[in-house]
Amino acid sequence: MKMKTTLTNGVAALALATGIGAASQAGAQELQYWVYSDFAQGDALALQQEFIAEFVKDHPGVSITITGKGDDDLTAGQVAGAASGTLPDIFMNATSVGAQLVSVGALANIHDQWMAMPQEYRDQFDADAIATCQPKPDEMYCIPYTGFGSLLFRNLTVLEKAGIDTSKAPATWDEWFAQMQTIKEAGFYAMPDESLVFNSIAAIYAMNGNPAEWGIDWDTKTTRITPEAMAATLQKFIDIKPLDSGTSRNDQATKDLFITNQLAYHETGPWVDPTYRQAAAESGLKYDFVLVPGLTEGSHGGIKSYEIIGVAPGPNQEIAFQFAAYVAEKNQMLRWAKLLSRYNANAAAMADPEVASLPLISVSVEAVKDAFDTQPPYFVQPVPSCYTSTVIDFASAAADGEMSAEEGAAEMIAELNACLQG
Amino acid sequence: MLKRKYLPHYLMVAPFMVLFTVFFLYPIVSGFFYSFHKWNAAQPAVFIGLDNYRTILGSRDFEKAMWNLATYIVITVPLGIGTAFGLAVLVDSFTGRWAAFFRSVFFLPVVLPAFLAATIWRWIYTPNFGLLNMIFGWFGLPSVNFLNDTGVMLYSLIAVDVWVSAGFNMVIILAGLKNIPQELYEAARLDGATRFQQLIHVTIPMMSPVLFFVLTYGLISALQVFDVPWLLTGSSFSNYGGRRGALLFPVMDMMGRGFGGVKFGEAAAYGFLLTIVIMTVTAGMFTIRAWRERK
Numbered sequence: 001m002k003m004k005t006t007l008t009n010g011v012a013a014l015a016l017a018t019g020i021g022a023a024s025q026a027g028a029q030e031l032q033y034w035v036y037s038d039f040a041q042g043d044a045l046a047l048q049q050e051f052i053a054e055f056v057k058d059h060p061g062v063s064i065t066i067t068g069k070g071d072d073d074l075t076a077g078q079v080a081g082a083a084s085g086t087l088p089d090i091f092m093n094a095t096s097v098g099a100q101l102v103s104v105g106a107l108a109n110i111h112d113q114w115m116a117m118p119q120e121y122r123d124q125f126d127a128d129a130i131a132t133c134q135p136k137p138d139e140m141y142c143i144p145y146t147g148f149g150s151l152l153f154r155n156l157t158v159l160e161k162a163g164i165d166t167s168k169a170p171a172t173w174d175e176w177f178a179q180m181q182t183i184k185e186a187g188f189y190a191m192p193d194e195s196l197v198f199n200s201i202a203a204i205y206a207m208n209g210n211p212a213e214w215g216i217d218w219d220t221k222t223t224r225i226t227p228e229a230m231a232a233t234l235q236k237f238i239d240i241k242p243l244d245s246g247t248s249r250n251d252q253a254t255k256d257l258f259i260t261n262q263l264a265y266h267e268t269g270p271w272v273d274p275t276y277r278q279a280a281a282e283s284g285l286k287y288d289f290v291l292v293p294g295l296t297e298g299s300h301g302g303i304k305s306y307e308i309i310g311v312a313p314g315p316n317q318e319i320a321f322q323f324a325a326y327v328a329e330k331n332q333m334l335r336w337a338k339l340l341s342r343y344n345a346n347a348a349a350m351a352d353p354e355v356a357s358l359p360l361i362s363v364s365v366e367a368v369k370d371a372f373d374t375q376p377p378y379f380v381q382p383v384p385s386c387y388t389s390t391v392i393d394f395a396s397a398a399a400d401g402e403m404s405a406e407e408g409a410a411e412m413i414a415e416l417n418a419c420l421q422g
Numbered sequence: 423m424l425k426r427k428y429l430p431h432y433l434m435v436a437p438f439m440v441l442f443t444v445f446f447l448y449p450i451v452s453g454f455f456y457s458f459h460k461w462n463a464a465q466p467a468v469f470i471g472l473d474n475y476r477t478i479l480g481s482r483d484f485e486k487a488m489w490n491l492a493t494y495i496v497i498t499v500p501l502g503i504g505t506a507f508g509l510a511v512l513v514d515s516f517t518g519r520w521a522a523f524f525r526s527v528f529f530l531p532v533v534l535p536a537f538l539a540a541t542i543w544r545w546i547y548t549p550n551f552g553l554l555n556m557i558f559g560w561f562g563l564p565s566v567n568f569l570n571d572t573g574v575m576l577y578s579l580i581a582v583d584v585w586v587s588a589g590f591n592m593v594i595i596l597a598g599l600k601n602i603p604q605e606l607y608e609a610a611r612l613d614g615a616t617r618f619q620q621l622i623h624v625t626i627p628m629m630s631p632v633l634f635f636v637l638t639y640g641l642i643s644a645l646q647v648f649d650v651p652w653l654l655t656g657s658s659f660s661n662y663g664g665r666r667g668a669l670l671f672p673v674m675d676m677m678g679r680g681f682g683g684v685k686f687g688e689a690a691a692y693g694f695l696l697t698i699v700i701m702t703v704t705a706g707m708f709t710i711r712a713w714r715e716r717k
Contacts, residue, residue, distance in 0.1 A: 072659055076681050083463035083686075096660065100684050105464035189550075196570060198661060246549030246567055250656060252541075253548040262551075385678050386483070388661040396570065396665055422481075 029319055031064045032088035034077065036307065039092070040068025047339055048327075055326050062319060064090075075100065082106040087312035089320040092145060095132050095306050098379040102141055108313035111140040113321045124330050126368075129306050129345035135379040142308035142379075143328045144345030146336070148269040149367025150203045150302025151360075152293075153276065156286040158264040162186035169290035171297045173207055173236070180243045183264045189245035189257060191265050195237040195399035196248035198388045199303055199374055203267055206372040207294050207301035208232040215376035216383065216420060223387075223416040230409035237399035259285055267292055267302070270342055270360050289360070291367055304371035306345055337361060343368070386419035457691035462684045474691035484692075486667045487675045493576060494671070495644045502584045503636055506591030511621070513592065514599045525596070529589040536586075540653030543582045544569065547654075569654055575668040579651050586650065587643070591636050598632030599625070638707050645700050648673040658682075672696050 039048060045066070052064045067088070069077060075097050081087035082104040093101065101107045111134075114122065122130075129144035152169070159166045162183045170176035180190035194200040205214065209229030217224055247254045249268050257263035259279040266272065270289075279285040292302040309324040311317055326332065333346035337355040343364035344350065355361050375383050390412060398408035457474055459467035478484050513524045531539060546553045547568035555565045568578040602625065610620045626633070651657075652674055655664035659682035663670030672692065680689030 072681075075659060079463060079681055079684065100682070103462055103464065103684050193570075196665075246565065248656075251544070251548070253545065253552070257551075382682065382684055383660065385659075385661055385682050389663065389667065392661070393666045 029062045029316055031062065031090060031316055031320055031323065033064050033066045033323070034074060034088040034091040035066060035068055036074065036092055037068035037070050040066060043339055047335060050335075051327050051332055055323050059319065059322070062323075064323065078106045079104050081312075087314070089312050089314070089316045090324050091310055091312070092307050093310065095142070095144075095308055095373075095378045096375050096383070098133075098141060098308065098310075100382045101310065102379050103382060106312060107141040107310045108317050108321075109139050109141060110143075110311055110317075110321055110324075111138055113318070113325075114140050114143075117325060121325070121329065124346050124348035125328075126345045126347040126350075128368075132306060132373065132376075132378050133308065135377060139379070142310045143324050144306040145309050145328055146342055146344045147304060147306035147368065148271070148343060149304040149364050149369075149371045150206075150267055150292050151270060151289040151363060151367060152291065153258065153266040153268065153272065153287055153289045155258055155261060155264050155266075156288060157261045158183060158186075158188045161261075162188060162264070166288075170293045172293050173295050173301075176293045177236075177239060180240060180264070184243040188261075189263045190243035191240055191245070191267070192247050192249045192251070192254045192263070193244045193396075193399065194240065194249065194267065195395040196392065197250055198392055200249045200267060201233070201237075201391055201395045202303045202372060202374055203292060203301055204236055205229060205233045205301075206303060206370070207236075207292070207299070209372075211372055211376075214372050216381075216387070218377070218380050221417070221420040223413055223420065225409075225413055225416065227406070227409045227413055230412060231405045234395060234398040234405035234408045237395055238401065238405060241399045241401070258287070259283065261285070270364060273341070273360055289363055291363065291370075294370070300367070300370040302367055302371040303374050304368040305374045384419055386422075387416060390415045390419055453690040453693055456687050457694050459687045460685075461687040461690075463686050467687065470687070474688045475695065477688060478692050478695060483663075483667065483670060483675050484672075487663075487670045487672045490576060490667070490669065491645065491647070491671055494580065494647060495641065497577075498580050498583050498644055499637065499640045501580065502587050502640055503591060503633070505584055505588045506636070507595055507633075509588060509592040510595035510599055511625075513596055525593070528592050531586045532589040534586075536649040537653055539582065539586055540650055543578075543585075544654060547578055570665050572666050572668040575664055579654060579669055582650055582654065583644075583647070587640070591640065594636055595629065595632060598629045602628045634707070634711055638704060641703055641707065642700055645696070645703065646673055647671050648677070 033052070035048065038044060045068075048066055052066060056062050056064060071094075074091070074093055078087065078091060078093065078101055082101075087106055098107070125144060129147065133142040133144060134140045154166070154169070156166045159179070162179075163186070164179050164182060170179055183190045192200070194204055202214070205225075209226060213224055213226045213229050215224050216222075245254065245257055245263055247257065249266065254263065254266060255272060255275055258266050259276070273289070276285060276287050280287065291300045294300045309328055311320040311324055328346060330346055330348045330352075333344050333349035334352050334355060336342070337344055337349055337358070341355075341358050341360045343361050350356065350361060350365050356365075375388075394403075394408045394412035394415070397403055398405055403411070456467060458469060458471060460470045460473070461467035509524075509528050513521055513528065516524060534542075547555075549555060549567045549570075550565045552568075554568070558565065566574060568574055606624050606628065607620055610624050615623065648671065651664070651669040651671055652662065655662065655669050657663065657674065659678055662674050662678050662682075673696070676689050676692040676696065679685045679692060
């Protein structure tokens, strides 16, 4: 009798265990969430994990694993994952690689899910940022996340030593260029070499053209760059060549020159601010950041770009979208902005008094208004590498005096069109 | 009966053969298949015959990459082996702690991760105030833009590669030097040979199998050069090869076409072209060696 009872209990326990196992398997959803490596470290990781914990609490049976990856690793992993059917469910990347990801089927079209969200939610986001995710009226491939607009970091010690009034930022290119000459005469470097990196070329071009004169016309496979605007840009590179440090804006050496009071200006994104803030605390660096001047007072140069959250097509698309939408929602983006003092695409969060007064955010909000997208239009076709390399090659050749600004612009445009059509 | 006799042998080689087939043979065969297709890894592959090969062979980037590669190999391989040989002879002349010290110092660049080596050299090459340009400045020489002056970039890379690879080759050559019987040197000395004559008539002939290995390995490595120029030029999938493609090499071009342009069929064809070049060079090396041995 006792043996029978034990057996019955054992079978019951086994059945219960099997049942629970089956039930939990049916309800379990394990999501993979890939982010930039700097989002998976320190305080940023802690906050991301907080978002995950909150979401999982409201969605029992869902588990989310966060993984940090470097830029190229992120793209290569997503492309390879699309080919092998092992895509992460939710992932970040940049708008500039959106077309590659769409072409390999790594990004789900979330248009219907997006439109199903309450109007109040959709209205939280910067309209231009949303537009970058929508190449066609019925297509949407991302939710814009963090972003940046170009900032002009100023080394106040260098400016003061050069006798420049630091209370006012240069309002026009002419004013800025005059300051650069004064700085060089005082024995300092005015700027990094802006002709060495695509984004810094774009930032200077943004002073001279309008957004319709930038990017690619994929219908005709021609560049939108005009000879006049590019010639004016190249002329600026020629003019500032004797004043620059020879380093690119991305070089570590440029940051070191700035920190050690040898470089006056550094046109770049807000990601250098933590380094400069630390230098200010440790070695007394005096700096601030202002908008990149334009040709005329009130206009501005510079570029803008967004990191995005995308969702992979597949059985987890719905829950993955819900998580992406949750992370990009105002409350989360507000916490994110407070933690990192970084601009993001949630306009409602950026307008919140808690962060709107933070200097880096308030200047960034202004910076993105006039800035150009780096490589528009997004999510249409991958930009061939010859496009970016041609822009850099001709810009640096003109800066080095190998050709005039007009020749450089004309040859560059011809070469860009050949690149797009070849 | 025979099958049963050899069963343990088959079982012992089976793990290798399975892994070799799955991770080596299959990718090669599927890569060869895709090289004749237009394929972006997501949509079904479309057969396009030899179009990928035609596209690559007709592209300026391929021409540029192959030209850079040829120049790089012609300089790097002999310079790297010569440097390693010199270092090995130098280390061989020391004994005890000093030998161990120099061996470790010269081998150190080999164990450095490529990104660290590239970061160090980006610093050394910085215009105006990098280490090299500071030294130039002391002698009143103008600053050189090592990583952006197209006339200098390739040589900047070669210096880094020789620095990185010399230690590895040195260790192999050093092992070869240690295996040369001392009697040969004694005999040479008795015959009145100078140290230089001993080097030419004893060391180098006795080292020929080792030098052949180092040369072959160096050539194959050079043909696949990728990480150091990629890092020195701050390349990404959307922009690689440095200014005017002065540091563009075939593997970089292949990676860019694959992950930047999402043209995996083209990238596969590129890989096969490169494989053909590597196999031809290697076969050529072995043929020359066999011919010399027959002589």
